[in-house]
Amino acid sequence: MGNCSGITEAGGRCRAIAISGSDYCHAHHPDRADARRRSASKGGKRGGRGRGGSAVEVTELKSQLSDLYAAVLDGTTEPKVGAVAARSPMCEPGSWILS
Numbered sequence: 001m002g003n004c005s006g007i008t009e010a011g012g013r014c015r016a017i018a019i020s021g022s023d024y025c026h027a028h029h030p031d032r033a034d035a036r037r038r039s040a041s042k043g044g045k046r047g048g049r050g051r052g053g054s055a056v057e058v059t060e061l062k063s064q065l066s067d068l069y070a071a072v073l074d075g076t077t078e079p080k081v082g083a084v085a086a087r088s089p090m091c092e093p094g095s096w097i098l099s
């Protein structure tokens, strides 16, 4: 088994071990380029959701807040408790949006 003949994104020679029967490693093997692109784009979307102000988290937060308001309104949660719980994520938006 030799080293990969591929070129890295930095323009250097890839140092990964080539797949047996191929001159390229997993990352540079032409047969795997499509699969790699697919998984890379999937990973990108996943990263986007986790990184940014993820719509999912905001939606969850909103639904949690509306549950909270409902609980305060029907008396299951004390207004004081509800107010603190609702306000805390707003005080430090970065802590939940950017986490």
Ligand SMILES: [Zn+2]
Pocket (backbone or CB within 6 Å): 004, 005, 006, 007, 014, 015, 016, 024, 025, 026, 027, 028
């Ligand atoms: Zn390679």
